Amino acid sequence: MVGSSSERVTIVGGGAAGAECAARLRMADFAGEITILSADVHPPYELPSLSKGYLSGASGYDEVLLRPVSAYTEHDIDLQLNTRVKSIDTARHEVRLDDGRVLSYSKLVLATGGRPRPLLVPGAADSAHVFYLRTLNDADRLRSVITPTSSIAVIGGGYLGLEVASVARSMGAAVTVLEGLPRLLSRVTSPPVSEFFARLHRTEGVDLRLEAKVERIEDTPDGRVTIHLGDDAPIRADLVFASIGLLPSVQLGIAAGLEAENGIRVDEYGQTSVPDVYAAGDCTSHPDAQDGGFRRLESLPNAMETAATVAASIVGNPAPYVAVPWFWSEQYDVKLQTVGVYKQGDDAVVRGDERSGEPFSVFYLRGGEVRAADVISSPRDFAAAKTLVARRVAASAADLADRRVPLKALLRATAAVPSA
Secondary structure, X not given: OEXXXXXXXXXXXXXXXXXXXXXXXXXXXXXXXXEEEOOOOOOOEOHHHHHOHHHHOOOOHHHHEOOOHHHHHHOOEEEEOOOOEEEEEOOOOEEEEOOOOEEEOOXXXXXXXXXXXXXXXXXOOOOOOEEOOOOHHHHHHHHHHOOOOOEEEEEOOOHHHHHHHHXXXXXXXXXXXXXXXXXXXXXXXXXXXXXXXXXXXXXXXXXXXXXXXXXXXXXXXXXXXXXXXXXXXXXXXXXXXXXXXXXXXXXXXXXOOOOEOOOEEOOOOOEOOOOOEEEOHHHEEEEOOOOOOEEOOOOHHHHHHHHHHHHHHHOOOOOOOOOOOEEEEEEOOEEEEEEEOOOOOOEEEEEOOOOOOOOEEEEEEXXXXXXXXXXXXXXXXXXXXXXXXXXXXXXXXXXXXXXXXXXXXXXXXXXXXXXX
């Protein structure tokens, strides 16, 4: 066993990062106490499923749980639900809970995730018809009001907003998507991918409004809501779903003296600026192994991988976090898989015909190297893309675009080049 039985790891946050860190500690034969303090009333669950199968009803409660509830007891993990941490005393190695209890720790892990960025327009905060999605209870509330006869205005044309629009439209609801920028997904992908998803949603019957300026939300006496759009005509709907970003939950860490900038700052081993305090998941800003500097990612793979990094550090087997980011989105019957991080200025190379309705990919070249890829409904291309990006393979735009050139051939050609 690793560590003495008197050691205690306390994990603040019951999401994917917190649950995975606890599991990894036990997998590494950590012998001490493990406590997860979760503000949620539900055992740890998979967040991405909330806007996909769970919202549509295709997945049930047990299917979105990361592990059966019994697994925590079986592995001697003290999972405390509906439990909020009020403050952290890093000098005394203690956390104080809202109920007055004080718990000591040998190592502390902050896996506090994030919260939806609020819609800051007049009327939004007081509206009974504005919904967000971050928790399972949020998904239950949203699912209860989306019906085949309802109308929904989605504010925000990012992945989450488009996934909710997809589910609502598939359920028969009338859907309007309001995006303030000139194209969908503009911060995370290239124009060809943005245009593909705009066509997809319009084909499915979504009323897509780009460069929409939401100025005011107004609840009306008939139980509906009006979205005022500046010079454009207002929109009437039964509900508003707001998806305009995520704010990392860093307040506890900052109050405890941890360095934070766009997330709790950690090194490549998950260690914060304070000894014996680690952080993992959406709340962290970690070294960017691919491009330098620091970055914050919001994805299930990142949560799991940073949690594994922290657990390895705690048990004395530190290994730097160098994983290449990846992500997926499901909208209607289309699956997007992304690897690497697209940057404005990358050379976008389309492989296939994005207008044909068939699978296609977009590769992003930076300095002649494959640095990221968006793959639409092609698991085989995605498997190759992950390796191309991880190895930063030098490739020509012509070869990447030519479907007659197998992606595996580009990998073989790279492997055949002798090292200097």
